[in-house]
Amino acid sequence: MKNPLDTLWGTVISGLVLTVVLYYLARAMMGA
Amino acid sequence: MTWDFIQLGIGRWLHIMAGVMWIGLLYYFNFVQVDAMKAAAADSPPTGAGITRHVAPRALFFFRWAAVVTVLAGMMMLGDRLDDALLFRDKAYVPIGIGAWLGLIMFFNVWVLIWPNQKKILGIVAATDEEKNRARRVAFLASRTNTMMSLPMLFFMSSSYLFHSRAMFG
Numbered sequence: 001m002k003n004p005l006d007t008l009w010g011t012v013i014s015g016l017v018l019t020v021v022l023y024y025l026a027r028a029m030m031g032a
Numbered sequence: 033m034t035w036d037f038i039q040l041g042i043g044r045w046l047h048i049m050a051g052v053m054w055i056g057l058l059y060y061f062n063f064v065q066v067d068a069m070k071a072a073a074a075d076s077p078p079t080g081a082g083i084t085r086h087v088a089p090r091a092l093f094f095f096r097w098a099a100v101v102t103v104l105a106g107m108m109m110l111g112d113r114l115d116d117a118l119l120f121r122d123k124a125y126v127p128i129g130i131g132a133w134l135g136l137i138m139f140f141n142v143w144v145l146i147w148p149n150q151k152k153i154l155g156i157v158a159a160t161d162e163e164k165n166r167a168r169r170v171a172f173l174a175s176r177t178n179t180m181m182s183l184p185m186l187f188f189m190s191s192s193y194l195f196h197s198r199a200m201f202g
Binding site: 006008014 | 050063067126173176182187202
């Protein structure tokens with residue numbers, strides 16, 4: 001599989017996915 | 033002049049100014065320079081020497097030192113709550129704790145992975161062609177990792193304050 005960080009769009013999409021994952025992690029840690 | 037004014041007022045101002053320079057140059061490298069250098073290398077004869085010699089070293093200087101100022105000002109703002117944020121001991125500090133960890137990992141990448149490898153690529157320290165090729169790949173992936181992490185880092189930095197935090201995290 002190609003590394004998504006090799007392309008700019010792959011990097012941006014990976015960043016957006018990471019943001020969503022961390023957002024729900026933060027909510028869970030805060031008991032929200 | 034109170035300590036609050038320096039810690040929270042001046043600290044926040046410095047943090048944002050240095051952060052704009054750090055992440056602005058990170059985006060310059062990733063959104064502009066990488067593809068520009070590829071295009072310049074494909075020219076006949078190659079035309080990228082001026083960027084390598086005059087632009088990249090200056091951009092990297094402000095890039096890595098802006099990272100230092102950003103992190104120090106951020107730590108100054110958190111003050112004696114720094115450990116609460118980094119160890120997630122207080123629920124209200126979870127968002128800024130996640131943002132701070134992302135920023136610290138990015139700071140590590142700048143000083144431990146990007147800058148030492150860029151010194152080999154730019155000829156500031158001696159390196160064989162094989163070492164230069166490896167340095168290019170490591171510096172590129174570290175820079176791309178930072179670009180990826182800058183998205184959630186900026187999200188948590190901008191949503192960690194008062195009503196922004198309430199709007200995002202309830």
